[in-house]
Amino acid sequence: MSTIDTQELSRVGGNGRSSADVLEIYSANLMPTFGMPKRVFVRGEGCYVWDVEGRKHLDLLSGLAVNALGHAHPTVLAAITSQLSTLGHVSNFFATPAQVALAERLTGLIPGDAETRVFFANSGTEANEAAFKITRRTGRTKIISTEGAFHGRSTGALAVTHSPKYREPFEPLPGEVIFVPYGDADALAAAIDDTVAAVVLEPIQGENGVVVPPPDYLAQARALCDQAGSLLWIDEVQTGMGRTGSWLVHTDQGVRADIVTVAKGLGNGFPIGACLATGPAATLLGPGSHGSTFGGNPVAAIAGLAVMAVIERDGLLANATAMGEHLAAAIQDLDHPLITGTRGRGLLQAILLAEPAAQQAADAALEAGFVINAPRPDVLRLAPPLIITADQLDTFVAALPAILEAAS
CATH class of the missing domain: 3.90.1150.10 (Aspartate Aminotransferase, domain 1)
Structure with missing residues (x-):
């Protein structure tokens, strides 16, 4: 069997071409969703x-x-290489030790005695899509989100994203979604009632320009959700996994969420996302109600375990x-x-x-x-x-x- 040169596989970056040459090929072959790099x-x-x-x-x-650990981190690289050389993918018809270990590690981030379970995805958007489907299983359809919110580009995640430039080209979007001013607990109190399935919040709005709410905002949202019988869904895709100095912002503030989504820093560049649900919300998705071909595959899981281990060790x-x-x-x-x-x-x-x-x-x-x-x-x-x-x-x-x- 002849040897395949990995440089040749990625020849546009490995054959001495200039940026202009590469970008010419880029513009001819990729959809222009990101503009020109x-x-x-x-x-x-x-x-x-x-x-x-x-x-x-x-x-x-x-x-x-x-x-989170920069580029080419040796621990993550060694973990991914070792896992891929042993077992790369088997689908979710089967379990792997890495998948189970990462699930246990993530559920351990949620304090309290209530049962917490994980659904693994490949991105923050997918994690939020799973969360959106969990809210549907409550029997209610109304969701409260916030002005300036960003939760992803799929239709469910986009439905709770505020920016008109992202939303309007793809309307009608699913769900009855109400947007209230971010950080304003009074506005949230005026909007929530016993028809609301969930309130979705970012602890800090990243895509809106790193907007930090008042210190008691999440706690007030928790209390309002309890009064209305609504789920509190916290999107920690950007803020979680050590980015803000704690594993999760809301738990650091002593707040309990029913649904938590994480991604980004968890895989250090290897695609992974996770939706964590706690208490009654943990069992709302049953067999056949959701799925992912690649979610929680052993390589992504071992990357997540390595990242968390290094963050803790160092x-x-x-x-x-x-x-x-x-x-x-x-x-x-x-x-x-x-x-x-x-x-x-x-x-x-x-x-x-x-x-x-x-x-x-x-x-x-x-x-x-x-x-x-x-x-x-x-x-x-x-x-x-x-x-x-x-x-x-x-x-x-x-x-x-x-x-x-x-x-x-």
């Missing part, structure tokens, strides 16, 4: 990525809060908190006229701008060797790997004034 990356190590021309960038976005929850505080303080100390403040928790941080120059700033940052993004016209988002150091963050802060000057 601004870089072609070919290698990553730790907190850095290199493009096809060999330029080095500090990754302060982590693939949209996914690469004290990365504490590092996320410390580095988030360091970053916010250093940015504020710049006292730059274009910066009006920062907000966030742990290593999910936003830089607030005095004018709508965020996209220009993100482009200028990329030219300067830093990967960030602009979720809103006047907001920059940073979600670096949890392994980031103060020295690495300081290189960005030192470059920030010039980045902002270029943007404005």
Whole structure:
């Protein structure tokens, strides 16, 4: 049998082609759902990525809060390689030790004596789709979501996502969904009653520009759901798995959720999502009511176990908190006229701008060797790997004034 060169399998990135060459092939073969990429990356190590021309960038976005341990982490790489060489996929007609171990690890994150069960998916959107179906099993159809919410692009997840630009091209969407102002417990109280199946909330709104609600907001939502007999569905897809300095924001605040969704940082780049349901909600999906061909496959499961083990072993929850505080303080100390403040928790941080120059700033940052993004016209988002150091963050802060000057 002849040897297959893996470089040849990915020849557009491994044959010395320029970015322009690769992007020409990209535009001819991929659906234009993401627009034209601004870089072609070919290698990553730790907190850095290199493009096809060999330029080095500090990754302060982590693939949209996914690469919690950075790139090519040796523990995750070893775990995935070992598992794939042993057993890669068997479908959910069968169980695997890795799948069961990760389920047990995740249910252990939920405090209390109530039974918690997991449905494994391949993304945050899929995890939220499972959660949406759980709410349907209550016998009620009304869901309360919030203005500025983002929960995914599938039809169920999109139904509880607020942005008209995402929703309107695909309406009518399923469900009777009511949107109330985020962080406003009084507005939630006015909307909820005993016809509401669930209230879905992000502990921090990531895609809306890292919006942090009042400290007691989730607890008030829990109390209102209890009064109405409604499920509390917490979307921790972006905030969970150590991103904000704790495994889950809502449990760190002492709040009990009926449904919790996680993804992104759980697999460190290997696709995985999970929907956790607790108490009566844990048994609402029975045999045949939902499924996934790839969800919980042993390779994805072992990746999740490796990520959680490293976060715990290396004290990365504490590092996320410390580095988030360091970053916010250093940015504020710049006292730059274009910066009006920062907000966030742990290593999910936003830089607030005095004018709508965020996209220009993100482009200028990329030219300067830093990967960030602009979720809103006047907001920059940073979600670096949890392994980031103060020295690495300081290189960005030192470059920030010039980045902002270029943007404005």
